[in-house]
Amino acid sequence: MKKSRIVLLAGLSVIVVAVSVGLMMYFKPHKDFATSTPDFELTVGELISAFSMDEAAATARYVVDDKTVLVHGIVREIDTDSFGNAVLVLEQDGVDGSVSCTLTPKESAASIGLRPGDPVRIQGQCTGMQGLIEPEVIMIRCARARG
Amino acid sequence: MKTAIYLTLLLVSIAAPMQGQDKFLCKNGHIWFYSETPLETIEAHNYTVASVLTPATGDVVFQLLIKSFKFERALMEEHFNENFMESAKFPKSDFKGKIVNLKEIDFSKNGSYKAVVEGDLTIHNRTNRIRQNGTIEVKGTAILVKAKFDIAPKDYDIEIPSAVRDKIAKTVAVTVDMTYEPYRK
The missing domain is CATH 1.20.5 (Single alpha-helices involved in coiled-coils or other helix-helix interfaces)
Structure with missing residues (x-):
């Protein structure tokens, strides 16, 4: 018993x-890419050239396993996606291509003060590179990096 | 001679704006899919779809990153990327095709037109020829494209493990919502 x-x-x-x-x-x-400690910190030029040179290696390094990527660049333009989130298109002098960063809803509201030409540091989830018009690295769930 | 120069200048000034509107670009297009079974409803949205539309030829190209699909649940997103789409191996999906009823669409006149698009859709490294209907709306300088169609995962060699087979519909409803602007560079 x-x-x-x-x-x-x-x-x-x-x-x-x-x-x-x-x-x-x-x-x-979901992982909070906006506040997590970045796994990689690099410039717009470095991120684009990593994907242009070897897309498979860059995907394995920056995309797989939800790494947090922090990128430095200059704001080229500020768009809005159909959900209403702000999309910062970042560039770097002398570099062909851009890094497109879709901000979280909270960060979108906080980005109102930004203007083209402003230097920024953005962190988020890198999802890869598209290339219909120019090399374009995509980052989503982004926020301006603190500190 | 002078007349020739003026004529050339005139022709260039007429041709230049038209040339600038050759291609229309959408950088933040929205594609989402929906799967419903009695056990589970799955929905994922991608807001970073890129596409180029050339009204003169009817050429249309789409490209998207699998990892850009956002799910409500983190676990679903993980399964989608790792088990079904194998996004580490096949990070992109694209479509290359043509509007086949181009004559019925007047891109210079505001209005809504039915469009038939035919082309090659590549998902999970497998390419299939598809033909789908959609609508094209000309609105000022913008072109809005909307389409809704079904995709069967098995047509793209996407294997659904038996443990979750009852939770995923045999066909997944895909919705396309794009806004194109003239491409200038």
Whole structure:
């Protein structure tokens, strides 16, 4: 009787733990790229040339495993996507291409003061490079870097 | 001689603005998909789709990054990238095609037109010829393109593990919403 109770209790605890782990995984939050410590810090030119030279290697380094990338550049233009988020297009003197950074809703409101020509440091999630018109590295879930 | 120069200048001044409007560009296009089964509703949005539309020829090109699709749940986003789309190996998806009923669309006149587009859609490194309907709206200097169609993951060699098969619909509804502006550079 006692032994079967222990087995039952043990079985129940395993189920409770398994269900909690499952639920925690199912509901786990997205990584906060806006506040996490950057894994890489580089200029617009360095980021573009990494993808232009070897896209597979750059994808493995900057995109896979949700790395936080911090990029330095000059604001070329400020767009808005159809969701209403601000998109900062960053460039660098003498570099062909741009880095397009979509800000989080909270950061979009905070970016109102920015103007083309302003130097900025933006951190976020790098999702790769597109190249229909010019080399364009894409970053989403972005924020202005603190500190 | 003078007349020739004036004539050349006149021709250049007429041709230049037209040339500048050759291509129309959309940099922050929105493509999203929706899958619904009794067990789970899945929705993901990509707001960084790039596309070029050339009204004179009807050529249209789309490019997007798989990693730019945002899901409500982090776990779904992880599964989508790692198990289904293998985005580390195949980071991009693109479409290259043509508007086949170009004659029925007047890009110089405001209005909404039905468009039929045919071309090659590449997802997960697999290319299929597709033909879809959409609408093209000419609105001042902008061109708005909207389309809605279904995609079957199996057509693109996307394997859904049996553990989650009941949670993902056999066909996924894809919605395209793009706003193009004249390309100037």
